[in-house]
Amino acid sequence: MRGQKRFAWLMATPTIIALIALGIVPLGWMIWTAFQSFPPNPANPPQFIGMRNFVDLADDPQFFGSLRTTAIVLVFSLSLQLVLGFLLALALYSIERGRGLIVSLLLIPTAIAPIVAGIVWWMLFNARFGAINSFLVQFFGIDPVNWTIEMPTALIAIIVAVVWQWTPFVAIILLGGLTTIPRDVLDAARIDGASGWRVLRYIIVPLMRPFFLVVGLLMIIEIVRLYELPFFITQGGPGNETVVAGVYLFKLAFSFFDLGRASMMSVFLVIALSLVAALYMRLVADRRMTVN
Amino acid sequence: MTTTHLMKRRTFLHGSAALGALGLSGMSLKAGASEIYNTTLNIMSHPGQILPIYTHQAEFLKANHGITMNLLESPDPTSYQDALKDLRSGGGTYDMVMHFPRYNGDLVTSGYLRPIDDLIASHNAGALFDNISDTYRKLYCEWGGNTIAIPVDGDVAMMYFRKDAFESAEVKAKYKSEFGTDLAVPRTWEQFKQVANFFTGWDWAGSGKSGYGFQTSTWDRAFIEQQWAPMMASAGGTWFDENCNPAFNNAAGVRAADDLKSLLSAAPEGSASLSWGQTMETVFAEDVAMVLWYMDLGRLGWAENSWFAASGGPEKMAKFGYGPWPGYEVDGNYRNFNSMFYGRVAGISNFTEKPDACMEVMKTLLTPERRVLSMDDAQSGSDMFLKTDYTTDSFKVLTPSQEFLDAASNVIQNGFPEMNMPGTGEYMDSLQGELHAFINGSGTAQEALDRAADRWQSITDRFGRDTQIEAWAKVRASYVSAGLNISG
Numbered sequence: 001m002r003g004q005k006r007f008a009w010l011m012a013t014p015t016i017i018a019l020i021a022l023g024i025v026p027l028g029w030m031i032w033t034a035f036q037s038f039p040p041n042p043a044n045p046p047q048f049i050g051m052r053n054f055v056d057l058a059d060d061p062q063f064f065g066s067l068r069t070t071a072i073v074l075v076f077s078l079s080l081q082l083v084l085g086f087l088l089a090l091a092l093y094s095i096e097r098g099r100g101l102i103v104s105l106l107l108i109p110t111a112i113a114p115i116v117a118g119i120v121w122w123m124l125f126n127a128r129f130g131a132i133n134s135f136l137v138q139f140f141g142i143d144p145v146n147w148t149i150e151m152p153t154a155l156i157a158i159i160v161a162v163v164w165q166w167t168p169f170v171a172i173i174l175l176g177g178l179t180t181i182p183r184d185v186l187d188a189a190r191i192d193g194a195s196g197w198r199v200l201r202y203i204i205v206p207l208m209r210p211f212f213l214v215v216g217l218l219m220i221i222e223i224v225r226l227y228e229l230p231f232f233i234t235q236g237g238p239g240n241e242t243v244v245a246g247v248y249l250f251k252l253a254f255s256f257f258d259l260g261r262a263s264m265m266s267v268f269l270v271i272a273l274s275l276v277a278a279l280y281m282r283l284v285a286d287r288r289m290t291v292n
Numbered sequence: 293m294t295t296t297h298l299m300k301r302r303t304f305l306h307g308s309a310a311l312g313a314l315g316l317s318g319m320s321l322k323a324g325a326s327e328i329y330n331t332t333l334n335i336m337s338h339p340g341q342i343l344p345i346y347t348h349q350a351e352f353l354k355a356n357h358g359i360t361m362n363l364l365e366s367p368d369p370t371s372y373q374d375a376l377k378d379l380r381s382g383g384g385t386y387d388m389v390m391h392f393p394r395y396n397g398d399l400v401t402s403g404y405l406r407p408i409d410d411l412i413a414s415h416n417a418g419a420l421f422d423n424i425s426d427t428y429r430k431l432y433c434e435w436g437g438n439t440i441a442i443p444v445d446g447d448v449a450m451m452y453f454r455k456d457a458f459e460s461a462e463v464k465a466k467y468k469s470e471f472g473t474d475l476a477v478p479r480t481w482e483q484f485k486q487v488a489n490f491f492t493g494w495d496w497a498g499s500g501k502s503g504y505g506f507q508t509s510t511w512d513r514a515f516i517e518q519q520w521a522p523m524m525a526s527a528g529g530t531w532f533d534e535n536c537n538p539a540f541n542n543a544a545g546v547r548a549a550d551d552l553k554s555l556l557s558a559a560p561e562g563s564a565s566l567s568w569g570q571t572m573e574t575v576f577a578e579d580v581a582m583v584l585w586y587m588d589l590g591r592l593g594w595a596e597n598s599w600f601a602a603s604g605g606p607e608k609m610a611k612f613g614y615g616p617w618p619g620y621e622v623d624g625n626y627r628n629f630n631s632m633f634y635g636r637v638a639g640i641s642n643f644t645e646k647p648d649a650c651m652e653v654m655k656t657l658l659t660p661e662r663r664v665l666s667m668d669d670a671q672s673g674s675d676m677f678l679k680t681d682y683t684t685d686s687f688k689v690l691t692p693s694q695e696f697l698d699a700a701s702n703v704i705q706n707g708f709p710e711m712n713m714p715g716t717g718e719y720m721d722s723l724q725g726e727l728h729a730f731i732n733g734s735g736t737a738q739e740a741l742d743r744a745a746d747r748w749q750s751i752t753d754r755f756g757r758d759t760q761i762e763a764w765a766k767v768r769a770s771y772v773s774a775g776l777n778i779s780g
Contacts, residue, residue, distance in 0.1 A: 040402040040714060042380055059750055061743075062725070127562030129570060149565045149732045237513040239729025254373045256718040257398075259380075 033263035046260075053264035062240050063265065066248035067272075072155065073230075073244060074223045074276075077162045081219055082212065084163065085170030092171065093178045103175070106168040114165070118232025121161040122148065125233065154234045154242045161229050166222060170215050177211030178204070213284045217277055224273050245269060329649040330358040333387040336374060338636060339365040341599070341673035342390070345444045348665035348672075349656050357652050366390075369514070372398070372717070375641075379404045383643030388650050390444060390638045393432035394710035394720070397763055400435040401714045405639040407438040411651040420658040428677050430774035431709040432637050436766045441637035442654050446677025449509065449518075449631040450703040452583040452590070453477055455613040456497070463496050477615055479626075481523060481551050484582070484618045488558035491581035503579035505558035509586060510568050513728040517720060518633030519584070520727055522708040523548035526619040526627045530778050531711045534768070536761045538748045540723075541741035547620070549730060549737035556731060564732055569599075576603035583612075584631070587675040587703075590614060590696035595670035595689075614699035616706065627777065632707030635677070660686070676700060708778070709771075713763050715755050722747035 034053060036046040057063045088106075092099055109117070124131050125147035136142040147153045181204060189199050227246035230236070236243035243251075249269070253262035337346055346363055353359040364386065366374045372395040378385040379402055391399065399405045412421055424433065424443060433441045457463050458477060467475035467490055478484040488505030496503050508519050524530075529544030556564060560574040575583050583589075590612070592598040593605040600606075619628020638657070640650040656662050658678070666674040667681060668689045676682055682701040684694050711719065723744045730740035752760045771778050 040398065043403060056750075056754060061747075062722070125565075126570070127565040128560070128574070129562075129566075133562075144562055146562065146565055146732075149728075235513045236725070237728050238732040239513075239734070240725040241729070243725075251721060254370070254377075255721060256715070257373070257376050258718075 030263045030266055033259055034267045036260050038259050053260045056261055062248055065240050066243045066245045069242055070245040073159055076159050077223055078219050080163045081167050081170045084167045086174050088171035089174035089178055092175050109165045110169040114228035117165050118229045122233045125157045148234045149238050151241050157233050158230045158242055173215040174211055177208045181207050216280055220276055326356055328358040331646055331649050332360040332362050333649055334362050334364055336364045336366050336386045336389045338368045338390050344669050344672035345666045345674045353656055359649050375404055386641050387644040387646055388638055388640055390636055393637050394712050394716045396435050396712040397714040400440055403642055405440045406642040407440055408640055409439050411647055415651050417655050420655055423678050423680055425677050425679055425704050427705050427707055427774045430770050441639040442658055443677040444638050445636035446675045447586045447635040448704045448707045449584050449586050451615045451617055452585055452612045454581050454611050456611045457581050478618050481618045481620055485554055488555055492558045497579035499579055504560050505581050506555050507559050507571055507575050507580045508584040511564040513724055516727045517723050518631050520548050520552050522629040522631045525629045525708045525778055528622045532764050536752050536757055536764050538745035541745040545741045546737040553731045573603045576608050587700050591692045592670045592690050594691050598670040614696045616703050629708035630703045630706055632709045715751055718751050719748055
């Protein structure tokens with residue numbers, strides 16, 4: 001028994017060391033950095049300044065603007081991703097031949113590097129040369145829209161791109177969930193006279209909750225971390241209207257090279273993300289479910 | 293004294309200095325004094341059309357000085373970040389770095405750039421440095437009285453106008469009938485707006501489609517201040533007053549912002565969302581009467597294999613005339629500045645153990661017979677910055693006109709520089725955001741500039757007001773030294 005325990009520790013130790021080295025230490029260093037001020041010349045040591053970095057952030061309209069924009073993108077993108085992803089999953093579930101090929105093709109947007117997707121969508125939304133305006137002008141006679149430099153179209157452009165890139169991934173996860181529902185349960189409900197809607201409402205959706213939970217959490221994390229897509233589509237404009245948290249964090253860290261404020265914002269985002277995730281889990285999780 | 297008077301006097305002085313430097317060229321302006329280093333330098337460079345600045349010298353430096361250049365590409369907007377990352381991680385990644393001069397203040401005060409006056413003296417390179425355009429040298433190569441960089445790309449924006457349109461009897465008659473005055477290349481921004489609007493919306497070029505009055509290199513959020521700032525300075529504003537309070541959220545700044553916004557309506561549709569390359573496509577694909585663009589256009593727009601060629605550059609170049617940016621009449625004085633934004637400089641890292649080899653590279657880049665190789669190249673983005681660059685005799689491959697080179701020489705001597713204070717990245721970001729929002733539709737110019745000014749005050753306080761006042765005094769001293777008649 002003792003030998004087994006020792007063996008278990010031996011096997012787990014490399015993972016624990018890696019976790020501490022790659023997870024805990026950087027996190028700890030980030031928290032320490034959040035309370036420091038770094039002089040421009042690194043020959044001078046950093047100074048402990050307490051909450052001053054947070055006070056500076058709170059004084060910065062772009063900080064709150066970026067949180068507001070991120071929240072808007074999160075609410076609209078996540079809702080659309082879950083709804084469209086679920087509809088897509090249902091459609092895929094009903095296909096019996098060629099589903100594998102379709103799934104492979106559907107994953108292409110998710111597999112594309114976000115920086116490439118950002119550039120592609122910037123080109124598509126380009127007011128003068130973009131395909132979207134060409135389509136609208138040619139088929140609907142609509143005047144060209146300045147998608148990326150006016151509100152709310154700039155925000156819509158970002159949401160469209162985010163939904164396009166990640167909805168297939170959501171659909172694949174939810175399709176996996178659908179395949180875990182025993183066919184005979186669905187057949188029995190239909191034999192008992194349940195309509196399609198009632199099957200969906202009272203059988204499929206409840207059984208799918210764990211999958212909505214997992215994929216929703218993944219998408220929340222992804223959207224809060226957004227950087228490349230919005231940066232390349234709008235550069236944060238018009239003005240600062242589409243600066244999301246990820247873009248502003250990058251600016252703080254690398255354009256302004258203010259490591260203290262960047263770390264403080266990161267700490268803030270970790271806390272905010274945890275709260276949002278907890279709220280989402282409370283909304284989605286079945287009370288009878290145990291989520292550890 | 294008006295800026296025009298200053299410019300003429302400076303033009304004369306510069307010309308004299310250049311001749312003096314050329315007189316010394318028998319020794320000092322020739323490359324090739326054969327110090328052998330047998331070393332490799334890690335040199336950070338902007339990529340693409342900027343690389344020829346170094347690649348043209350690779351064989352020469354290897355053969356004559358035993359210097360191998362290991363070129364490490366860093367995209368233009370992030371090269372400054374890479375330099376500071378190197379600094380934060382202990383230095384030593386690069387021996388030399390290339391950056392936009394706006395970051396001089398940050399890179400010097402952080403201790404990254406090495407002052408090079410001692411190297412200039414020990415390498416007897418004074419004449420080479422004296423051959424740098426005085427404005428460029430004072431504003432972009434020095435900080436606090438020390439030389440800290442050399443120019444590698446002398447970007448300054450100038451006005452290109454459609455000579456064929458301004459000389460057309462039919463067009464001139466139409467203009468006279470509409471405004472009661474003769475059509476002329478505009479001297480003030482008021483005239484510029486009127487002429488731009490006049491050319492917008494009708495087929496003045498006979499191409500069968502409506503023309504436009506104006507286009508500029510970019511309306512991007514990340515670059516919008518380069519268009520506005522010289523106008524603001526011409527109107528009597530500047531970045532800061534002597535106590536480091538913003539000095540642009542005033543009548544001068546508002547005048548410039550309002551004028552810039554109104555000019556957007558004279559540009560081809562959708563211009564505000566176009567990239568640099570796309571705005572140039574509009575210049576060649578459409579008929580645009582007046583264009584504010586960098587010197588690349590006049591230098592290599594004629595070449596059949598340049599990046600302008602695909603858009604129809606060579607055909608249209610014959611129709612362009614050249615001139616400075618318009619200005620403003622302020623209190624009876626005429627003031628005009630050209631945009632000096634987005635030139636490039638190269639400096640030596642404080643962490644290099646091979647400063648002498650780095651200076652050898654700098655000397656090579658400044659030696660007219662070597663430097664011309666990257667300027668006289670249709671694939672290179674390196675524009676003129678040496679006093680000896682502004683003559684057609686320098687060019688063997690490209691065919692810029694002397695008229696263009698004369699205009700370019702005048703323009704560089706009266707350029708409004710990028711603000712290169714410590715913290716310039718954050719200062720500019722807040723200004724760009726507000727300007728971009730205003731130009732694309734929301735609020736008034738005064739409100740936008742006031743918001744930016746409030747943010748600047750916070751940034752200044754965070755950096756330390758006394759520190760920033762001291763830094764701004766150094767920047768202002770460089771303005772005075774360069775002969776710029778900038779208030780503040």
